[in-house]
Amino acid sequence: MNGLWLFAAPLCAVIVRKPGAALFCELLASILEALMGNIYGGASVIIPGFFEGLGAEIVFALFLYKVWNLWTACLASLLSGFFCWAESFLTDLQAISLSGAYGLSYLLFTLLSAFVTGLGSWYLYRAIARTGALDRFASGRAGRSV
Amino acid sequence: MTVPAAVSFSGWGYRRPLRKDYVVKGLNLEIREGERVLLLGSSGIGKSTLLCAIAGVLGNNEAYGTLDSQREDEDGGVTEGDLLVEGLHPQEARGRCALMMQDPEAQMVLQRVGDNVAFGLENLGIERGEIWRRVRESLKRVGLGEIELSRSTSHLSGGQKQRVALAGAIAMRPSVLLLDEPTANLDPKGAKEVSRACHEVLKEDPATVVLVEHRADDWLDILDRVVILGRGEDGLARIAADGSPDEIFSDPSIDFDSLGIWIPSKFALSKLQRKRLEEQIRIKAASDLNPAALKEGESQNLVDKGSGKNLVAPSVKFAKKREFARGEVVVEAQDLSIGYGERSIADGICCAFESGKITILAGENGVGKSTLAMTVSGLMAPVAGKVKVSQDLASGLKGGPFSWSSRQLCKRIAYVFQNPEHQFVRNTVLEEVMVGFLETGSGKEEARYLASSLLKRFDLDRYSQANPYTLSGGEKRRLTVASSLAASPEVLILDEPTFGQDRSTWLEIVMLMRSVADSGVAVVAVTHDKELIEFLADKVVTIGTSGDCDIKVKGPEERKEGKKPSALSPILSKVNPAIRFLCAFLLSIPLFLSLDPLSAGVALILEFVFMEGCGISLKQAFKHAWPILAMAPWTFLAVVIYGKRGSITYFEWGMIHITNKSVYLAFATFLRVLAIAVPAVLLVLGIDSTDLADAASQILHLPERFVYGGLAGIRLFTVLSDDWLQIGQARRSRGLGDRKRAVRFFTQSFSLLILSIRRSTSLSTAMEARGFGSGRPRSWARVSRTSFRDWIALVICAAIPTGALVLAFYCGTFALGGK
CATH class of the missing domain: 3.40.50.300 (P-loop containing nucleotide triphosphate hydrolases)
Structure with a gap:
């Protein structure tokens, strides 16, 4: 279920394709949540938002912002998910052992959903690009020619 | 005062990203200083492209100054030939040309009316006192002198929004005013309001004007010249006719029908056009499409x-x-x-x-x-x-x-x-x-x-x-x-x-x-x-x-809008928004160091005392932080059954085990979740996004491009709920409303996503047309200050968790990461 929150970073990055895009989008999304009111936990959502964005950003940076494909999107989402998992065990779930059965199964499920998110964000980007909405971005032109 | 500028296209052409064919090619057009030109032509022929080019917002940083015949810009469009605005490249002249577009919603960059008009002036680096003088003056010139500057743009009619956009454009005292179908999206009343406002403005303003409008009736008296774009045999746009309105509209040799142009009713010819129309409708209707x-x-x-x-x-x-x-x-x-x-x-x-x-x-x-x-x-x-x-x-x-x-x-x-x-x-x-x-x-x-x-x-x-x-x-x-x-x-x-x-x-x-x-x-x-x-x-x-x-129908209710409260208490609303975010972090982050009931409990009590001091009662705190209170027991339960093992086991079943330590840790976690999240909610509740952006750029010195770009995005998000409703209704009317909830949710979200990407693209054009991102130093229309009060708040917020942790340390309950 955690995967849903990870969408913003890889999706933004594969669309905008610029350094910082993943981090910026995830942070912006969390600020929006913070301002939207109390159900998201106010200012405290910015911390996980930052780590999730950072995770995705690192992957794209490792590829020097040059490789944009299904696999980098998935990798970015995976690292983002890993950071999200690690963050929750450093904060709210400190009392639960990282390497215990719960910690590991939580990691497994987070990574699984992150992988699905990565796949989803890539295919979502392809679907958006097909509508012509992204023609002003290099990413929108990459897969399309008219 | 405004100095009108000349615009000159020579051998100019543009090709959109991903297209094989140019929209416009080999265009030669001279517009003199102070001339009022109406640009006509069928949809998609490139009128808006020309206006965007003059405004310098066609493609991002175009490689100007080079002599290559064809240049590709960052957006993937290709430009050729020359376009000069008063001898300058349009991108260098950005801010000297103001562009008003047809979609009112896409031009509302900020939430409040006054801030919207001020936006272009900030980008020009105008000094604050002058900004607000010009904001009031421009709003008055478009007939909105009475409107509150703090009024939300989402409560304006389409006609009012367009006039706010016009005020924003003329406040910049542009040398060239570009109007792209300013009344196309409005009802007759709104259209009349806007064209009257434009008339008032243009009567005294010497700026060069280029207008695109399908129906010229309301504009004839202020126009000097009409330029008609038509398609040549090669399918490219070129000038089909050029002259004064009288010359053009009474020229029988021009085939307005095939050019896709409405003739103003003032000219007798339109009667003929009318008759022909009726005939065409009758003939076509006879063929069956059912x-x-x-x-x-x-x-x-x-x-x-x-x-x-x-x-x-x-x-x-x-x-x-x-x-x-x-x-x-x-x-x-x-x-x-x-x-x-x-x-x-x-x-x-x-x-x-x-x-x-x-x-x-x-x-x-x-x-x-x-x-x-x-x-x-x-x-x-x-x-x-x-x-x-x-x-x-x-x-x-x-x-x-x-x-x-x-x-x-x-x-x-x-x-x-x-x-x-x-x-x-x-x-x-x-x-x-x-x-x-x-x-x-x-x-x-x-x-x-x-x-x-x-x-x-x-x-x-x-x-x-x-x-x-x-x-x-x-x-x-x-x-x-x-x-x-x-x-x-x-x-x-x-x-x-x-x-x-x-x-x-x-x-x-x-x-x-x-x-x-x-x-x-x-x-x-x-x-x-x-x-x-x-x-x-x-x-x-x-x-x-x-x-x-x-x-x-009953008339719409008159809204009177004051300023919305920006915090749960008057004292808190005087604290700078960026500082309020910092306070929330200072209060919470140190608490992650130790997981014990003492530090968390003491911090929580001190926080409630602090909130009380800020004017937020315990009752208010519970009322606004209820989602946290509802979530915390679940965290408690998770730690009780999955938490670290202790010496005494009360219950064990599969992955689940309840021990003395897990119960203790669960209790600590429960208190700490509250101590962290309750103030995080209470402190930031009510913060206005514009104020937060101002603080982020002025107090925290974050890059403006990101801050205000992000701010515009957040505003866009608030108008999405209407779109969501309409997309849902459209699906019901298409017969797809009976699908499973999840399917409906995902397909509907996709449409919404496309719509918002399109909106944000035109919004970014509107922002650039107001000189945003031109690299010039910006000025600030609103000041974001920090005062002594803010520093006190920061010190208290740092002291609360520190005090609680020190106490836990001396009492021996301090436990790094719950060890």
Whole structure:
């Protein structure tokens, strides 16, 4: 279920394709949540938002912002998910052992959903690009020619 | 004072990203200082492209100054030749040309009216006192002198929004004022407001003006020159005529019809045009576009090769059953009250819609025309009274249209939305039309066959594999009508079908409506297009607030808006928003160091004391932080059963184990979650996003490009709920509203995503046209200050967790990471 929150970073990055895009989008999304009111936990959502964005950003940076494909999107989402998992065990779930059965199964499920998110964000980007909405971005032109 | 500038195109051309062909090529056009030019031409010929080029917002940082004949910009467009604004490259002159666009929503960069007008001035680096002087002066010049500067732009009418946009443009004292169909999206009243405001402004302002507008009637007296763009034999746009308005419009050698141009009614020629129009509509209407007839006529050809069975048999029966006399009442409003939820905006409405006839619902924007149309078409619930349908239409169904399922509805009543993009549900044009056939019981092959025949009749078969979003405005409109007709409804309701269309598209739509009505369908159009009413109306129903309207509605409530409270208490609202975020972090982050009940409990108590000191009572705190209080027990439970093991085990089962340590840690976690999240909510609740952005750029010195870009994005997000509602209604009317909740959610989200990406693209153009991102140092219209109070708040917020941790350390309960 955690995967849903990870969408913003890889999706933004594969669309905008610029350094910082993943981090910026995830942070912006969390600020929006913070301002939207109390159900998201106010200012405290910015911390996980930052780590999730950072995770995705690192992957794209490792590829020097040059490789944009299904696999980098998935990798970015995976690292983002890993950071999200690690963050929750450093904060709210400190009392639960990282390497215990719960910690590991939580990691497994987070990574699984992150992988699905990565796949989803890539295919979502392809679907958006097909509508012509992204023609002003290099990413929108990459897969399309008219 | 403003100094008008000259604009000169020489051998200029532009090719859009991903296109093979240039939009404009080899254009030579000189516009002198202070000249007022009207640019005419059919949709898609490149008028807006020219305006964007002059404004310097075509493509991001174009490589200007180079002598290459063709240059590709960052957006993938290719430019050639020269374009100079007063001898400068348009990008260098950015900010000297102000651009006003047609979509009012896309030009509202910030939430408050005053801030919006000030935005361009900030980008020019104007000093603060001068900014607000100019903001007031410009608002006065566009007739909005009385408006509160803090008023939210989402509570303005379309006409008011456009005038705010105009004020923002003229406040910059531009040398060239570029107006791109400023009234296209407005009703007659709003259009009049805006054109009057433009007249007032242009009378005294010496700026050079380039105007694009399909209907020139209201503008003739302030124009010096008319330039008409037409297509040459090579398909490229070129100047077809150039001269004074009198010369151009009385020149019999110009073929306005084929150029797609409306002739102002002032010129006698338009009578001739009118006569020709009538004739064309009559001829075209005689040809048949009705899919019911189509099914009968062509079904014999479609036989399943395997079984030899006629594939269309069921639908033929279906089509035959639905033949009924023309002029029969199909849908009727009986003592109907319409509105949102419980609140009605009009009561006691009685009106009837007849088969084979075109009924027009006319009236100003915002009075409730669309609400009535949607209630009649089963997309909105009636507040009281009922929508009665004829026996034929109901064909066995009970109740009003709102109680029918989506699939039952789409066979009977179709609704074509004002924005075609709200309605698209598939990836290709062909599939888009197939939906209607599939939902009404056709098999896949049959649907494909019928859909392609229907597309042929709508002259869209060329695009059958194209994505619907990539079509032009007129084509999108035709497609939405075609796909609605596929379910062979007996009532077709169209919302503003001719909004902002050029003459050729207008003609197409008008002819289409006539022929649909002639096939026996009851056609209802919600419109304020005078010509449309004149040519098509069999019956006109007026809606308005004045007494002589057929349907009288209550006027919209006058809103008085003060400033919204920006925090839960007056003291807190005086603390800088960025500092409030920092306070929340200072309070929470240190607490992660130790997991013990003592530090968390003490911190929580101290926080409540601090909140009380800030003027937030315990009751208020509980009221606003309830989601945290509701979530915390679950965290408690998770730690109790999965937490680290202790020495005494109370219970064990599979992965679950409850021990003395896990209970202790759960208790600590529970308190700490509250200590961290409660102040994080209470401190930031109510912060206005504009104030936060100001603070982020002035106090925290974050890069402005990101801060204000992000801010505009956040504002855009707040207008999405309307779109969401409309997309949902459109899907119901297409017969897809009965799908599973999750499917509906995901497909609807996708449409919303596309829509918001498009919106944000035009928003970023609007921001650039106001000089944003030009690299010039910005000034700030609003000051974000920190005071002594802010520093005290920071110190207290740092002291609370520190104190709690020190106490825990001395008492021996301190436990790093719950060890």
